[in-house]
Amino acid sequence: GAVVSQHPSWVICKSGTSVKIECRSLDFQATTMFWYRQFPKQSLMLMATSNEGSKATYEQGVEKDKFLINHASLTLSTLTVTSAHPEDSSFYICSARAEGGVGPQHFGDGTRLSIL
Amino acid sequence: QKEVEQDPGPLSVPEGAIVSLNCTYSNSAFQYFMWYRQYSRKGPELLMYTYSSGNKEDGRFTAQVDKSSKYISLFIRDSQPSDSATYLCAMRDTNAGKSTFGDGTTLTVKP
Numbered sequence: 354g355a356v357v358s359q360h361p362s363w364v365i366c367k368s369g370t371s372v373k374i375e376c377r378s379l380d381f382q383a384t385t386m387f388w389y390r391q392f393p394k395q396s397l398m399l400m401a402t403s404n405e406g407s408k409a410t411y412e413q414g415v416e417k418d419k420f421l422i423n424h425a426s427l428t429l430s431t432l433t434v435t436s437a438h439p440e441d442s443s444f445y446i447c448s449a450r451a452e453g454g455v456g457p458q459h460f461g462d463g464t465r466l467s468i469l
Numbered sequence: 470q471k472e473v474e475q476d477p478g479p480l481s482v483p484e485g486a487i488v489s490l491n492c493t494y495s496n497s498a499f500q501y502f503m504w505y506r507q508y509s510r511k512g513p514e515l516l517m518y519t520y521s522s523g524n525k526e527d528g529r530f531t532a533q534v535d536k537s538s539k540y541i542s543l544f545i546r547d548s549q550p551s552d553s554a555t556y557l558c559a560m561r562d563t564n565a566g567k568s569t570f571g572d573g574t575t576l577t578v579k580p
Binding site: 355357359385387395396397399402404410444446448456457458459460461462463465 | 501503505510511512513514515518557559566567568570571572573
């Protein structure tokens, strides 16, 4: 149980394009989803927290207009990197917690984003 | 000073060894404690989830929480090469929406 699916797993695109990453909780309803960024050999960096049906809460220093987060249902959240540039290249990982907010976070397998 | 401190390692042990991974924390409000395993280029995988102080065992893994010392541990018995990964501790208080993660300890188990 508690499976989180993230898609795509790897994307390469040209500078200036926008990229959408999907995160789905497959066997549970997720009240809260989290988006992280991770650089090689570094720890997880929380970008934002989203609750179903409301606006995401961004961490300090994360540009909300650059990283658009939508959590339209209890099983789906999306992260759109708008007008991506090479410095946005990174490993993006989503995480979800079950409805009710009690319990651990479960993670997707991440998306490796490479901007040329 | 970080809220959660974790020795980054790297830690290298022979196959079959007992591994001890540790985290200390400063926030006495933390009630929920987790250990995750992360393989290279994969998302973290939940290993253990505990509430408050005490021990929890699951197969070769044992998680210990000592709230009085603000110290948590993960023990791996009979370690295997497949246990080679980065291990992350995480914790949160009762009401917070987000968990606070350690920076991870990289473990290598040599055959």
